[in-house]
Amino acid sequence: MGLTGRSTGWNVIEDGLTVRKEHPEDRVIALAGNPNVGKSTVFNRLTGLHQHTGNWPGKTVTNAVGRCEYRGKGFLLVDVPGCYSLMAHSCEEEVARDFICFGGAEGVVVVCDGTCLERNCNLLLQTLEVTRSVVVCVNLMDEAKKKGLEVDTALLSRELGIPVVPAAARNGKGLDTLLAELDRLPCAGVPEPPVRYALWAEEVLKAVEEKLRPLSLRGLPGRWVAARLLDGEESLWPAMEGFLGFDLRESDEGKAGFAAGRERIEAQGKTLQDFRDEMAAGLVRRAKELAARAVGRNKGDPTLRDRRIDRWITGKWVGFPLMLLLLMGVFWLTVVGANYPSQLLSQGIFWVEEQGAALFRETGCPEWFVELLFHGVYRTVGWVVSVMLPPMAIFFPLFTLLEDLGYLPRVAFNLDRAFQKCSACGKQALTMCMGLGCNAAGVVGCRIIDSPRERLLAILTNNFVPCNGRFPTILTLIALFFLGGAATPFSSLLSAALLVVLLLVGVGATFGVSRLLSATLLKGVPSSFTLELPPYRMPRVGQVLVRSVLDRTLFVLGRAVTAAAPAGLLLWLMANLQVGEVSVLTWCCGVLDPAARLIGLDGAILVAFILGIPANEIVLPIILMIYTSGGMLTEPSGTETLFAILTQNGWTVTTALCTILFSLLHWPCATTLMTIRKETQSIKWTVAAFLIPTLVGVLVCFIVARVGSILGM
Amino acid sequence: MEAERCLSQLGEGQSGIVDRISAEGRIRRRLQDIGLIEGAEVVCVRVSPLGDPVAYAICGAVIALRREDARQVTLRREAGKTQGGRAAEGGRPWA
Incomplete structure (x- = not known):
């Protein structure tokens, strides 16, 4: 499992940095630990919020790197992906192992969960076998205390011969001591092997x-x-x-x-097998012994509460309805909450556009340049920001809360059977959840899946989950054509429900395609599967809000500049350059129109989807721009105007439905494609990832369009 | 002779002691890594709503395994205690 705050901090799209020492004196420290032990909290607490993702030489991975200082000395902390063992089973664990063993770090901090020490000791002992330059941070001491567990860190320290620091990173407790111990590394003394085998x-x-x-x-x-x-x-x-x-x-x-x-x-x-067994067993035995001696229990069963909650969350009758309700709730809050800030943002952004354009004109810039810069590039960027930022800034924190609570692994637990039937891995459910936020993040997240075949399945089908970038288009069309455009609290609830239905269509497509692929291109049987169900934990709401809103804002802004700005430039050129009598854009629409009609769309919609490859967010604005034959994107305007424009251009309920479905089932955006290329290291699979959802979309839309025309809708 | 008991046969709340693992290769090490070694105590804590996978308490953590994999873990012959929410003597307090 790799759903740590970092890997789903959604900032995992790497930018090809290496661990660069800005200060040559800095010491590189690896931050290791099992998933879900608050490793990222330790990391963020120590480094401030100045986390950036980076690679270390040799392999394209994302280890977040951050810097902190203690008494004038600098430490470069590398946040290694969470892992259970140095015997790597998944790609992500391999990354962790390679860094811990061969990354050249001058020290390793192993973060352990104080509520689950025995389990965590395995990785700790394995790490100690590789390097003695280790400081243990027993985190979540506050949680442990609440559960009636007492961890004797002094005893652990004596037993292992290394510093052991108790901490509650969420409250910043113990981290100073941690730094002080790091400062003292490496510690002296003759190393005693941490594990004695038979x-x-x-x-x-x-x-x-x-x-x-x-x-x-x-x-x-x-x-x-x-x-x-x-x-x-x-x-x-x-x-x-x-x-x-x-x-x-x-x-x-x-x-x-x-x-x-x-x-x-x-x-x-x-036999050799006996020896290998002993290598594994020795670690487990020693971990058990350490935990038995260092952990005291002064209350009854500390897990009783979790089991009670699980009875509901993974309940036979309650589990699935609850899942849908939660999802709907998240969507609903997103829809309702994003409305007003979106309007405000767009007003602000367009005001700046007018003022800026006026200012440039006054300074004597050529008119075409002002047009291109402001009405082409700036307006597209502005659209993306105003339409995307508010829903993302609401959706992500909500989702992060569910994640921090420990809910997502339960989703995988509930759904695994269905994935198993498709010869896929239940952890795919987790990567699909990430895909809801951003498909590129979902594709990277597939690293948590052990089997390469199942990982590829998850990567190829991730796009069937509509990402945040597609929500606005889908929601707008749902509101216009299926809810009559009225904005009442009830209608927003209904549109959230319809979004859930649409999501289920996507999930259905995922299962169908996974099954098909497992029987054809990616033949194979389901491999082994281990999934930890971590203890439920109360998330720190404030911290989550600040972090994910900040993360999101940076992400959306970055994406707006890198993807939407070039798209805006291209769009403006296409709309303003002429082929004979008409603009390039109109000409393209005409060429694609017959094909698009077959699948219930029209030329303009198809062109918009194609031009939307860099950023799905701009699909609807492009459609409107073509319809209004403007040389620029229209401003986001009132629902009645929108509805009028669309219906005047021949939109029916079928058109809307096909557009929504095509939005769900079509090629991944450019960022996702690039990520797939990077993750699979294969052009062939990247092409497959492009073609598979597109073919499904064409097929589905074709059927819907035929049925629609028969019914006369 | 009584048939061999394996992990997948444990019902919710039942526990057992691992005898051996019949899986080979990476799965074997994976199962060992999560703590399924000879003599380890396992408690079945939760069956997922669709019947598979099943969550077990192993080494102080709750880990879900598919029945397919759990079948490869043989338990010791002596019958595990059926626990009504109480911890086994000296074992981990899962129920």
Whole structure:
């Protein structure tokens, strides 16, 4: 599971940065931990809100990097994706493992959940086997206390021989001590192996380690390398080779080590499998022992409350209706809340446009330039901002709250059976949730899925979930054609309900296509599946609001500049350059019109969808612009005007329905496509991701259009 | 001889002790990583509304597994205690 605040902080679209030390004195510190332990809170608390995403050399991943200072010394914190084990099972875990083992960090902070120490100790112990330069941060001490758990951090520290800091990062408690301990790294003392395996296995390790001694392992502990040599963990080796500069398994020492280990194992009447089992079991045993000694319980069952809540949330009869209700509630609040700020923003933005254009004209700029700059580029950007920002600024915090509460994994838990039937992974439900916000984020989120086949399924179908960028178009059309345009509280509730229905169509398409792909292009059976259901946790509402509104604003603004501005330029040129008698835009509409009519649209709508590739948000404005034959986007205007423009251009209920459906089922936006290309490393699958939803959309719209014309709607 | 009991046969509220894992390769290590090693206690805490997957309390965390995977975890023969919301002696307090 990777739904940490970071990966769904929706700022995961990487920009190709590397961990750059602005100050050469800075020490790089990796921040590791299981998912959902408040790692990102620690990160944000330490670095302020100045988080930016970045890569580290070698692999395109997003490790957030931030800087903090303590007593004049700088630390560069790298927020590594959450993982349960260094034996990576998913792409995301691989990223984490590679950074912890080979990233060259000068220290590692392992953040643990104080309410669930035993589980967290596994990663901690594995990390300690790789490096002794570790500070443990036992987070959520306040939660633990509430649950009647007492964590003896001093005992842990003595047992492990490293600093252990109790913290409640949400309240900023313990973080100063954490920094002080980081400052003192690396700590002195002869390292005692954190885990003692069974005697026979220890002997094996010693024998292998002995053979590896002549090699330079660049600081990696021989014991750890010896264990991995016998481990048979394939995905580790490319990274290991990159780090060491040679392939250990092919080196003479490596071969000798493996042979010696094998011989030792067999001499003791064991098999290689027994040894591998012991490597896993030793960790679990030690974790259990540590937790048993360090955690005291002074109240009854600390999990009783969670189980009670689960009885409802994952209840047989309540679970699904509750899910739909929650979704509808989120949509409704978004629709209702976004209305007014949207109007205000657009007024402000268009006022600036007028003033700016006037100012430029006065300074003697050529008229075409002013037109292009203000009515082309600026207006498109303004549209995107005013239409997108308010719904996103409401939708995201609400969603983040649900996420922080621990609700989303339950959705996956409830729905997994259905995904299993399509030979897909239940965690796809999580990536679909992310897709609701932004498909590109959803595609990146697919890294949490272990099996490459299932991950690809999730990536290819993510676009069937309508992202925030498509909500405004869909909602406007729903309001105009299916609710009579009246803006009453009841009608907004109804449009939220219709949006949920539409979403279910998208989910249906996801299942259908996943199933089809599993039977054809991506043949395979469902692979193993483990999903943690974390404890429910009261989110810090204020913090979530500030963070996600801030995140969203930056995201929308960034996107408006990078995607909408060029689109606006192109649009303006197309609308103002002539082919014979008509503009390029009108000409294109004419060419596409016959094809578009077949699927219930018209040329203008299809052109708008094509021009909307950089940003889905501008589809409706482009349609209106073409209809009003203006050389620029129209201002967002009242519902009656909108309705009049559309109906005058031949829109019927069928047209509206087809447009809505096509909006749900068509190609992904440019950002998503680029992300898919990056994530799959394959042009072929990127093309597939473009074609699959488009074909489904054409098919569905064709059928709807035929039925509509028969019914005479 | 009594048939082997596996994890997937546990009903809500029932517990068992892991005997061995029959899965191989990565799944095996995955199951071990979440704490399913020989002698570990497991409690079945919640069956999902569609019957699959099932959530188990393992090592102080709640982890959902599909029946397909849970079938590959064999439990010790001795019958697990059926618990009415109480913790097993010395075990983790899940119910």
